[in-house]
Amino acid sequence: MSPQRTEIKRHPERSAPEQACEILAAGRVAHLAFVEREQPFAIPFGYHFDLRQPDRLYLHGSRASRALTLAASGAPLCVTVTLLDGLVYSKSAMNHSLNYRSVVCFGRGQEITDRAAQRGIYDLMIRRYHPGRTEGRDYARATEEQLAATLLVEIAIEECSAKARIGGPTGPLDSDPWAPGTCGVVAP
Numbered sequence: 796m797s798p799q800r801t802e803i804k805r806h807p808e809r810s811a812p813e814q815a816c817e818i819l820a821a822g823r824v825a826h827l828a829f830v831e832r833e834q835p836f837a838i839p840f841g842y843h844f845d846l847r848q849p850d851r852l853y854l855h856g857s858r859a860s861r862a863l864t865l866a867a868s869g870a871p872l873c874v875t876v877t878l879l880d881g882l883v884y885s886k887s888a889m890n891h892s893l894n895y896r897s898v899v900c901f902g903r904g905q906e907i908t909d910r911a912a913q914r915g916i917y918d919l920m921i922r923r924y925h926p927g928r929t930e931g932r933d934y935a936r937a938t939e940e941q942l943a944a945t946l947l948v949e950i951a952i953e954e955c956s957a958k959a960r961i962g963g964p965t966g967p968l969d970s971d972p973w974a975p976g977t978c979g980v981v982a983p
């Protein structure tokens with residue numbers, strides 16, 4: 796693999812590798828990118844990530860899913876997670892922007908077939924999205940048929956990059972209080 800693929804070339808000062816795990820733990824939607832017969836795809840998924848095992852993440856869904864089947868095949872994958880932190884507006888059209896934290900992961904997937912491992916990951920995934928929910932009290936345990944119909948893919952993260960933009964607009968007029976127009980940051 797190219798050693799260049801995780802090098803942030805545009806705005807390298809925004810490189811934030813130390814935030815990668817935090818971003819993956821906070822994210823809710825991952826975009827899975829893969830190439831099938833020379834056609835690139837990027838498909839959104841819910842996912843599971845555990846800070847205690849930061850070298851992997853999990854996707855799951857129907858066994859009929861084309862994307863998941865390909866992800867489980869060992870083909871090269873790219874997974875991105877983005878947190879949108881702010882909408883940045885500037886006195887210059889050119890300098891409107893977004894504050895964000897994002898991670899780009901490269902890796903390969905394999906199916907998790909062990910039922911106990913599957914149950915453990917699904918329980919943790921439910922609690923990641925819905926802290927405090929408990930099997931038996933809040934929801935019924937997955938049946939054997941449901942587990943059999945579901946494909947769980949573990950993606951081993953070979954390497955990743957993280958990038959973050961913070962702060963206000965940086966246009967040439969934005970630091971001049973006398974310049975016409977308005978500027979600032981609002982919550983997304």
Ligand SMILES: Cc1cc2nc3c(=O)[nH]c(=O)nc-3n(C[C@H](O)[C@H](O)[C@H](O)COP(=O)(O)OP(=O)(O)OC[C@H]3O[C@@H](n4cnc5c(N)ncnc54)[C@H](O)[C@@H]3O)c2cc1C
Pocket residue numbers: 824836838839840841842854855856857859860861862863
């Ligand atoms: C926030 C979010 C979370 C999701 N979480 C999961 C999950 O955890 N598990 C899961 O199995 N699925 C999830 N989905 C649905 C997922 O995006 C796919 O639609 C699904 O997995 C089927 O994938 P496929 O490759 O078999 O689709 P196919 O039907 O084979 O895809 C064929 C074409 O349909 C289009 N397509 C597929 N999915 C989408 C989409 N989401 N939006 C627009 N066009 C699409 C694309 O053009 C694609 O090339 C989620 C979707 C969203 C938006």
